[in-house]
Amino acid sequence: MNWQNLMPALLLSILLTPGTLFAQDEANSENATAETKTTKKAAKPSVSKSHGLRILYASSPWNLDSTQADSAFLFFRDKNTGKVAKILLEETEPDSSTFQGDFSIGWADIENIEPEVYIPPQSMRSDSKDALAKFYRMLKEDKVTRKPVVFRKSPEGQQMLDVYDTPEQAQRAHEAFKKELELARQAEEAKKVLAKKIPDEAAMAAAKMAERKAQMDALAQEAAKREADRVRLEQIERQRAEERKRQQAELAAKERQKRLEQAKAFAEAGLDHYRLGQFKEAEENFRQSVELDPNNTSYYYKYGITLYRNEKFNEALVTLKISETTEDIRLEKEYYMGLIHFRLNELDPAVEKFTMVHQANAPVLSPSAAFYKGMILYNQEKFEEAKKPFEWVIDNSKDPKLDQRAEEYLEKIARMITYNKNKAKKFLLNMTVGAMYDSNVLLAPDNVESQGSATDEGDVRGLVSATAEYRFHYEKVHEVSAKLNSTYIHSSNADLSAADPFLNTLSVPYIYKGTVGDKGYRLTVEPGYEMLIMEADTAGKKENILNSIILNVDNTFVMNEKWYASYILDVRQDDSLLADSIGDADADALKYTLSTSHTFFRDKTMRRAVLANFGLVLNSAKGDDKKYHRIEGGVTYMAPAKKDDNWSAGLAVYQLNYPDSSDSRKDTNVTLTGTYTHPFKDWILGGLTASYTNNTSNVATNQYSKYSLMATATFDWGW
Structure with a gap:
């Protein structure tokens, strides 16, 4: 096979594919995220951004040395022809657990390429002929799980292939990338509007509205980028959790019990530090408890809360998302996730979380969530929409201070509605x-x-x-x-x-x-x-x-x-x-x-x-x-x-x-x-x-x- 012709064909296939992005679903297989073995590093080829492809994959098991950038490989296959290429990836920086590779390979029958990505199980990570032959047979017999992927183009014009572990991760990343592209397009349109001469006051008002929208779009674009980063971070964290569970399962019963007791002690110490407002110490203790007892999901939840208190918002969101909580804690978890989105100026997902908590009619959390929802809508200048949550707070809250603040916002809303009416x-x-x-x-x-x-x-x-x-x-x-x-x-x-x-x-x-x-x-x-x-x-x-x-x-x-x-x-x-x-x-x-x-x-x-x-x-x-x-x-x-x-x-x-x-x-x-x-x-x-x-x-x-x-x-x- 002429593997040197693979990438030009793949690139053309991407460019001919309708839509900027698409995600592949994971094949039906019980084979989960594979453990891998690193290989020797190789020099990166110089690749044109417009004629090459960058493949990215996050893998905690591939990160074997925190002091240097590791390397590993995966396999690329054209589903239609069955042709396979082994691709070398390198860690983006030491201890990042994110691997990428830039490639320019030609392929025959370029119009018919349907790419697939596979990662061999740990037993087939060697370079031996027997291991590779066995893996090829498994590919031919469809016994290896293919990874979901997302095609996209970076702002610099680089063709990207992002590889994920689950369809849900790929879909979320796909939506985040798509939103980022749309917001970038809107930002360019806004620049054109703002660049025009302002002939009269009406046009000036329109320009100010366009400037306001451009600012909101910029915030949303940053939020979309963070969401894509969080998907990758979640991918790594889930891999780490699975690795911890596997290691724990291999321990002797006595050693396993010892680790469980240590985890409990760390968690109790973390709670003590948390109550005293010592959030850095609490975070370290809960991190230890998570590593020692990965099956106790309550530790993950508490760990996520301390990350939030220490303003590590992205890590906190990921940790809270993968934590499994009981029904009585679920609402509190959604509330904290809403707070984190709010702190990150990710207003739409914050409103979504606060609405969920608001509608639950919980005595303490629901009024607070309704207040935050109203505040976000007010800052978005959606004054009529903002009135209802503040009115709900006044009718349902038992906190006089919260009532007072809600009344203050209602007064501001009334003034702004009057101002907007008068302005016209x-x-x-x-x-x-x-x-x-x-x-x-x-x-x-x-x-x-x-x-x-x-x-x-x-x-x-x-x-x-x-x-x-x-x-x-x-x-x-x-x-x-x-x-x-x-x-x-x-x-x-x-x-x-x-x-x-x-x-x-x-x-x-x-x-x-x-x-x-x-x-x-x-x-x-x-x-x-x-x-x-x-x-x-x-x-x-x-x-x-x-x-x-x-x-x-x-x-x-x-x-x-x-x-x-x-x-x-x-x-x-x-x-x-x-x-x-x-x-x-x-x-x-x-x-x-x-x-x-x-x-x-x-x-x-x-x-x-x-x-x-x-x-x-x-x-x-x-x-x-x-x-x-x-x-x-x-x-x-x-x-x-x-x-x-x-x-x-x-x-x-x-x-x-x-x-x-x-x-x-x-x-x-x-x-x-x-x-x-x-x-x-x-x-x-x-x-x-x-x-x-x-x-x-x-x-x-x-x-x-x-x-x-x-x-x-x-x-x-x-x-």
Whole structure:
């Protein structure tokens, strides 16, 4: 036979085979993994990656010397022609137990090759003619088990033939290699997308999604590589286990019993070290127990747990997989395997394991598994799917801390769902319509109603307020938009129309969301322009009476999960257009407001809270009669009333002083407010507000008391 022509034919057969990979099934035979004998090493031939074949096989019995790379051989046969070749393999590195060989051999009838791989039993591992002749006869009579194989191509273009001991190993490796190739293809496609120019925000969003997917695909590709490595590692470990069992069976009964007692002692010592948190010592003791008593599967399980504790995740997964556990331990084993996949960022198999444990309804393990499942889905941005496991934790867990963390994730999910809904909307429109009864309508030409003069007349008034917003940029960190707000109050009594403001505000808010130190942080910088239209005299004609340039800077800190603190600076330049705004009555002013507000949440839902605020106002007007400063403070309590309804009650107090005015005006204002809100739809909110105000002043026209009742409906749209 011309063996030199084998490999070109085999290579062509591989290239002509449909699909990138395929696995051969193991022939029906009772002959298990063969023990082998090493042979002398030979120099590796230089083989082109595109024209040669690399054969890989993992064998613990072939690894005879931990200090040097061993070598061994196997047989390759073409099933159709019966031609056989003996192939030399060398260990990839000392003590690796992984053997490979690179070959370039020609074969006749290249289109009809169907390759098979065989490993002789220990009795036929010699190079003698008799041993080889006997093995060839066994091959001819189909008395030798053929090994399952997987064909693949490495990223460098090398043709590979991976040899395994069982069909299950080959199938798992086949799936891992196939997944790795598909993910590599997707990664290349993602690179093309990311390399394109970004013409607009929509394309930018698509590019970010592609980048996110590329990152997830990279993780999955690494996971597929690890799974292929674990299949090889499992192959070696099972061979070692079989070898230990064989050696134990050959021992005398007395020696065997001695080893069993030693294994038990090592296992007990391992448990002691484990309880003390000494996981390295525990690992070594359980390793000894496994080697001394390979038939005790509980040792394997404990060994796997200590490997996990020592962050040897691949070895731990393999050890746990081959361990045989009782039914009461099986669920715990699946849970630990889920944890290991999670630590390795192998998210899909982690979810699979955690789902299995979750569905078992075990009192302790199932809530923890459900929590991890929800956390993975949350990190994968599958927010709707993540809600169910967290809700299940809250309903079934008996651990208050786990419940609290699940509730925190549900709050994050709610915010992310809202964020994603809002992100899709460029245009926002908010409108509030309402009706109120005001027992004492106030005249306030500077739009600070509570500082106005009393009419001592009550009236039914209507309210309309609309805000239109266009978002130029809306991301998790930065937001930029333009807002236009118009608010109008209309008195049914025409004699009170001079008290009806029509206020228009154009602003461009910028929002930054991030952290300062270890605290969450939100910065809002909102410059704007404001125009107030009211009646300037008794003629009943409305005109522009006040223009203002405004700047609001709001710094909000998340001090902890129950305390939010805001520090606000508001600056406005008022330009009064009233004819009598001259001299001591000149209302042109530079007004500063420095305030702080604090929200203290009283429960995990963040619907029950106490709000406290304090502020200083300095109105530096040109006219002495318009200069004032004000000290203000307040407290509000809010709480849920029903499932979606809320109520609140508040107290606000301020002291007002006009130090340079001709009348030396001084006011003390106290206001009590109560509200109740009910959402009729996601986009309709109904509200009821009742308030009482008492303003004590040394100027008679500014001393008053009043109450008001108001009903409102607020509508939100976005597109």
